[in-house]
Amino acid sequence: MASTFPTAPDKHTLEHGETLSPRFDANGLIAAVATNADSGEVLMFAWMNAEALGLTLATGEAHYFSRSRGELWRKGATSGQVQRVVEARIDCDQDAVWLKVLPQGDGGACHTGARSCFYRVIKDGKLVERP
Amino acid sequence: MASTFPTAPDKHTLEHGETLSPRFDANGLIAAVATNADSGEVLMFAWMNAEALGLTLATGEAHYFSRSRGELWRKGATSGQVQRVVEARIDCDQDAVWLKVLPQGDGGACHTGARSCFYRVIKDGKLVERP
Numbered sequence: 001m002a003s004t005f006p007t008a009p010d011k012h013t014l015e016h017g018e019t020l021s022p023r024f025d026a027n028g029l030i031a032a033v034a035t036n037a038d039s040g041e042v043l044m045f046a047w048m049n050a051e052a053l054g055l056t057l058a059t060g061e062a063h064y065f066s067r068s069r070g071e072l073w074r075k076g077a078t079s080g081q082v083q084r085v086v087e088a089r090i091d092c093d094q095d096a097v098w099l100k101v102l103p104q105g106d107g108g109a110c111h112t113g114a115r116s117c118f119y120r121v122i123k124d125g126k127l128v129e130r131p
Numbered sequence: 132m133a134s135t136f137p138t139a140p141d142k143h144t145l146e147h148g149e150t151l152s153p154r155f156d157a158n159g160l161i162a163a164v165a166t167n168a169d170s171g172e173v174l175m176f177a178w179m180n181a182e183a184l185g186l187t188l189a190t191g192e193a194h195y196f197s198r199s200r201g202e203l204w205r206k207g208a209t210s211g212q213v214q215r216v217v218e219a220r221i222d223c224d225q226d227a228v229w230l231k232v233l234p235q236g237d238g239g240a241c242h243t244g245a246r247s248c249f250y251r252v253i254k255d256g257k258l259v260e261r262p
Contacts, residue, residue: 015243018258031176033164040171042220045162045227057253089173090258091248092241096176098249110223112146117222118229122188127149127221 003054008094015092022053023095029065030095034109036116037086037100043109044117048097060085062099080105134185139225146223153184154226160196161226165240167247168217168231174240175248179228191216193230211236 008014008021022030029047036043048056052063052072062075062083076082083101090097103109110117120127139145139152153161160178167174179187183194183203193206193214207213214232221228234240241248251258 016260020253020256020258031162033173033176035166035171035173040166042164042166042173042229045164045222045229057256088253089249089261090251090253091176092243092245092250093248096248097253098173098176112223114223117224117227118220119223120221122151122219122221122228125151125188127151129147130220 003051005050005053014094020090021094022050022090022097023093024050025095027067029067030097032062032064032097032099034062034083034099034101037102041116042118043083043101043103043115053097056085056099057088062101076105079108079111081108083109134182136181136184145225151221152225153181153221153228154224155181156226158198160198161228163193163195163228163230165193165214165230165232168233172247173249174214174232174234174246184228187216187230188219193232207236210239210242212239214240 006019006021024030028049032046032048034043046064047067049065052065055063062085064073064075066073082104085099085101087100108115119129121130137152155161159180163177163179165174177195178198180196183196186194193216195204195206197204213235216230216232218231239246250260252261
């Protein structure tokens with residue numbers, strides 16, 4: 001399992017190298033954003049530890065780390081909203097991952113039942129629900 | 132300036148209320164994802180403190196907080212890559228913001244010169260640059 005990762009030796013290698021060298025934070029986590037591979041909609045924001053990132057890359061299904069539960073979490077394990085990963089990207093300084101996914105099950109991603117976790121627009125300082 | 136925000140009294144209000152109640156972390160930060168309002172491409176992942184979020188909403192231009200420099204940062208102040216905010220959303224548990232932006236200047240978002248910070252795909256464990 002690719003659940004340990006090297007550290008980039010310098011900034012140039014970090015930003016332009018071909019070695020995956022994620023920079024986990026003090027809690028061992030890296031940010032992850034999932035978008036719908038078809039529509040481009042941002043579905044959710046979550047965290048991954050090294051194991052979650054390794055499992056995501058190895059299985060092609062999104063795994064995250066729940067900070068509130070303190071445990072690895074295979075997205076959809078209970079909800080059925082498994083996320084098939086079409087493409088995984090990492091950003092310039094390797095502290096954020098972008099997953100393009102195809103949501104399975106009912107096609108949703110949010111525990112509230114919404115299709116995306118970002119179901120509220122900030123409008124004149126208030127939150128307005130929008131599909 | 133709306134740079135102080137209330138705390139939601141309970142989970143239901145947090146997830147379904149109309150009051151913006153961002154949950155800043157122990158460092159006073161909230162995650163922010165910016166996508167191109169036209170193409171949907173994820174441009175960057177960054178952080179906001181309350182002041183950055185307040186200024187973003189008040190001015191319609193993206194402001195972030197640089198963890199490495201420890202300071203508020205108006206995106207594009209030096210690069211010209213100002214981000215005009217078309218829409219701002221917040222997620223279910225109000226710990227992440229999604230900005231749909233129109234990048235000004237040369238249209239890019241990344242300090243490396245790339246259009247998006249996510250210019251590398253993770254492919255068979257290696258990073259491959261892709262437009």
